[in-house]
Amino acid sequence: MKELKQDLKNSDFKSIYLLYGDDSYLKRFYKNQLRNKVIRPDDSMNYAHFDGNQIDIGELISISDTMPFLAEHRLILVENSGFFKSPKDQLISYVENIPDTTVMVFVEDEVDKRGRMFKAVAAKGRTVSVESPGGKELQAWVGKYLARFHTGMTTDAYNLLISRVGTDLETLDKELSKLVDYTYGKDIIKPEDVSAICTVQTENKIFDMIEYIVKKDSKKALDLYYDLLALKEPPMRILFLIAMQFDRLFKAKSMREAGYPASNISAKMKLADWIVDKSLNLASRYSIDDLQNALAKCAEAETDVKTGKMNDKLSVELLICDLSQKA
Numbered sequence: 001m002k003e004l005k006q007d008l009k010n011s012d013f014k015s016i017y018l019l020y021g022d023d024s025y026l027k028r029f030y031k032n033q034l035r036n037k038v039i040r041p042d043d044s045m046n047y048a049h050f051d052g053n054q055i056d057i058g059e060l061i062s063i064s065d066t067m068p069f070l071a072e073h074r075l076i077l078v079e080n081s082g083f084f085k086s087p088k089d090q091l092i093s094y095v096e097n098i099p100d101t102t103v104m105v106f107v108e109d110e111v112d113k114r115g116r117m118f119k120a121v122a123a124k125g126r127t128v129s130v131e132s133p134g135g136k137e138l139q140a141w142v143g144k145y146l147a148r149f150h151t152g153m154t155t156d157a158y159n160l161l162i163s164r165v166g167t168d169l170e171t172l173d174k175e176l177s178k179l180v181d182y183t184y185g186k187d188i189i190k191p192e193d194v195s196a197i198c199t200v201q202t203e204n205k206i207f208d209m210i211e212y213i214v215k216k217d218s219k220k221a222l223d224l225y226y227d228l229l230a231l232k233e234p235p236m237r238i239l240f241l242i243a244m245q246f247d248r249l250f251k252a253k254s255m256r257e258a259g260y261p262a263s264n265i266s267a268k269m270k271l272a273d274w275i276v277d278k279s280l281n282l283a284s285r286y287s288i289d290d291l292q293n294a295l296a297k298c299a300e301a302e303t304d305v306k307t308g309k310m311n312d313k314l315s316v317e318l319l320i321c322d323l324s325q326k327a
């Protein structure tokens with residue numbers, strides 16, 4: 001990521017880039033940064049876009065070999081090609097011979113880092129893992145976002161924002177935009193502003209549900225489950241998020257027992273300090289075996305649904321009851 005930022009700053013570009021990872025917001029951001037830096041934003045003559053797994057490699061290569069028209073570079077954007085999971089020999093051979101006048105940008109969700117296509121791009125250009133920021137990096141991202149509008153945010157307001165909205169940059173961008181509009185003219189955003197305007201996201205309702213499960217309060221945990229169902233949340237997504245939260249508790253506790261301080265755990269898990277503190281507090285009520293058992297029960301509930309043994313709504317309901325059962 002550092003090298004890509006340097007390329008953008010210096011306008012000194014490699015012939016080929018690969019942006020990969022699950023953060024759609026940052027992939028789109030850096031894709032657009034390259035699009036607007038390599039060629040003029042209004043330059044359609046030197047721009048080509050390919051999308052999907054049915055790309056004609058011959059056409060791609062032909063366009064790449066064409067000299068740019070009255071410009072230094074030609075930009076070719078290739079998205080969701082699948083070439084880094086199912087590589088094509090013709091394209092792998094071509095990567096080594098891409099002309100200096102072409103900048104080819106691949107944007108993919110999944111890649112095989114051991115594959116020949118990935119290695120060919122790494123040797124010729126840049127492979128950039130686009131990961132969501134966490135901890136202090138995320139707080140800095142929010143700070144920079146607000147600085148563009150000449151405003152800031154108290155620590156309490158930031159913590160409340162993350163507890164309500166979560167850490168997904170796509171969602172944060174939308175909620176911060178609403179906050180900036182709502183607090184127009186203010187120097188500092190306060191907790192009451194966040195409470196007034198920011199929507200509580202599903203993931204954070206799940207976090208509250210986990211807290212009730214840990215406290216063995218099955219009634220409140222089920223009330224939240226029914227609330228989510230009323231909001232049309234699919235039971236299997238709720239199950240996925242429950243499993244994700246227990247996995248977070250398991251990892252936090254494992255690192256704590258291995259001797260890591262909370263600050264290191266925050267950095268490794270890319271989570272805000274207060275989220276790690278809360279996770280460690282909840283995890284302290286379990287043993288490592290307990291948490292592994294909870295994750296196994298989540299996997300079993302998923303299997304029951306996929307094999308038709310039980311419908312999804314009832315399977316998750318019974319899981320919540322089981323996990324919140326008093327010893």
